Each structure stands twice: as structure tokens, then as C-alpha cells.
Amino acid sequence: MENQNKPEIINTAGWEREVIEKLALAAVTEQTRARRWGVFFKSLMFVYLLAVFGVAMYPKLSQNIGADSKDHTAIVDVVGVIAEDKEANAASIIESLRSAVKDEHTKGIILHANSPGGSPVQSSYVYEEIRKIKKEHPSLPIYAVVSDMCASGCYFIVAASDKIFVNPSSLVGSIGVLMDGFGFVDVMQKLGIERRLLTAGTHKAMLDPFSPPKVDETQYMKSLLDQVHQQFIAAVKAGRGDRLKENPDMFSGLVWTGEEGLKLGIVDGISNQDAVAKDLIGAEKLVDFSQQEQLLDKIAGKLGASFGHELGSMIQGWSLR
Secondary structure, three states: OHHHHOOOOOOOHHHHHHHHHHHHHHHHHHHHHHHHHHHHHHHHHHHHHHHHHHHHHHHHHHHHOOHHHOOEEEEEEEEOOEOOOOOEOHHHHHHHHHHHHHOOOEEEEEEEEEEOOEOHHHHHHHHHHHHHHHHHOOOOOEEEEEEEEEEOHHHHHHOOOOEEEEOOOOEEEOOOOEEOOOOOHHHHHHHOOOOOOOOOOOOOOOOOOOOOOOHHHHHHHHHHHHHHHHHHHHHHHHHHHHHOOOOOOOOOOOEEEHHHHHHHOOOOEEOOHHHHHHHHHOOOOEEEOOOOOOHHHHHHOOHHHHHHHHHHHHHHOEEEO
16 A cells, blocks of 8 residues: 555656757757758859859950960950059050060951040050060051040050051040049038148148139149140150141040041041951951959959049049040
8 A cells, every 4th residue: 555655756867868869969960961051052152153263264265275376366455444453554455465476476466445545654654565566576567446435545555556447436536634623612611611731832732622722733733734735645646647637626635436537547447356357467366465354353343442543533633534
């Protein structure tokens, strides 16, 4: 009778151990699954980056396959805004030209021009390099072929080439220099903002956008622009020579269509890259020698440097645009 009144003791050690084992097994399984997904996504990302790299490099690789064994026409891009921190910079273009000249199978060079212009300094560097190449390799023709636009600094560059070819609707010219900025004096007065500026040097804050313009400083900057303009004009005259049919608007900064530019003598004919390579250079195969921007630089976008450059240029820079 006493045994019937005692509570029954249940051994729980077995099922607790079983639960713990199941939880541990589930955790291991989950970790294994997560690790596999991690490997999968990393592999997928690697394949994606490899594909992007392949797509970026394929055109250049495909054009250069067989370049060493067959005569060809070298293509060098002058595309985009011409500036030191842009893809169309003097160092890149000059390196492309030198690579093309160095290749013994290069029978001629075509400058693929499509640019609104940019830095007068960068443009001048390339102009002088082309003239140097022509002097050292007089039998190597250098032609420019314009697609949409070849204005200002871009025209500065192609003026050094042997001939310039365009589409009838291309825009060419803009032989001038500009300097742009903003003035906020009236806005500050309306908002009740006081400008506090300290300088060491009479003209250190020249053309400060938050101060009224000074006549003498404005005239001084115009004289600098005039000097650069005259350098531009001299380069065009030296490159084009008697082909120019000068008129009062020739160096005013106006742009013309390719058809009108032919009448003015600022271009030489209506044609395209394929026709120039085949009919004038005699090497139908085109090989792109343009230096390619690094893939990581393209992805990053050089955001900080580009923003700083554009802000500085907007306020106080001048350009051949």
C-alpha cells in the first residue's frame, strides 16, 4: 500500500539529450546551408565580374588579334571632354598615338573625334605631339574623322592632322576661349549676408563670386583669354594653312555644320573611318590603339575628384568649349 502512494519518478535525461542533439544537428545543418549559399553567391559574383571584364575587353582584344601580322589603320579616340582627369586627356591620347606609331604594321592613323572641347593646355599637348610625329614620320598619314562634334579644344587637336573629314551634319569649329562663373552679390544683399574676406595680395581674390567685380581685374582676365585665343588661332592657321577661307566670323567662336565647314576650309571632305582607311590609307583593317580607362576607376567613377574639378572649373576655370 505504501508503494502505491509514492510519486512515479520519470527519467528525463533521455529526451533532453535527444532535443539537444536535434538542436545541435539543426544548427550544424543551417551553418552548412549558409556556407554553401555563401560560396554560391561568391562564385556568382566572380562569374559576373569576369563577364563584365570580358565584355569590356572583348572589342579591343578582337580588334588587336592578328594586328601584328597584318597591315592596319590605327584608331585613336579623342572622345569626351578634354581634361586631365577625364578619359580624353593628353597623356592617354599621346600614349595611344605613340603606341600606334611604334607598331610596324600601322599604315596610317585616324583620330576619331567626338568632343565639345576642354582644356587648352591638354589640347595643345596633343597638337604638338601630332606635329612631332608628322615631322619624325612624314610618310605616316594622320587623318581626323569627326562623328557628332569637334569643337574648340577638339578642333585645336585635329587642326594638326593632315586632313579632317566630317559628316555633313557634324558640328565643327568654335575657335574661341571662354571663362564662366557666377555672381551672388545681389542675392547676398537681399538675404542680408555680409561677405568677410581677408587676403594678402591686392588681387588674390580676383573674380570672387561673392564680391562686386572690379574693372581692372576683369580687363586683366580678358587679356589672358585673348592670349590663349591668339595661341589657338595661330595653331589652327599653322595646321590648316592656305585651306582656310578666312572671314570675320572664322575665329569668333561660332560652330558650323560639316557641310558649311567644307566651304570655309576648316575641314577637307565628307567621309567616314572605313572609307578613309580603305581609300586613303590603303589598310582596311581597323585596330583601336586608344588607351582604356581602368575598370575599377570606371566603377568608382572618381566621384570626389570629378566633383572637385567640376566645381573649381565652374567658378574660376577657363576652357576651350
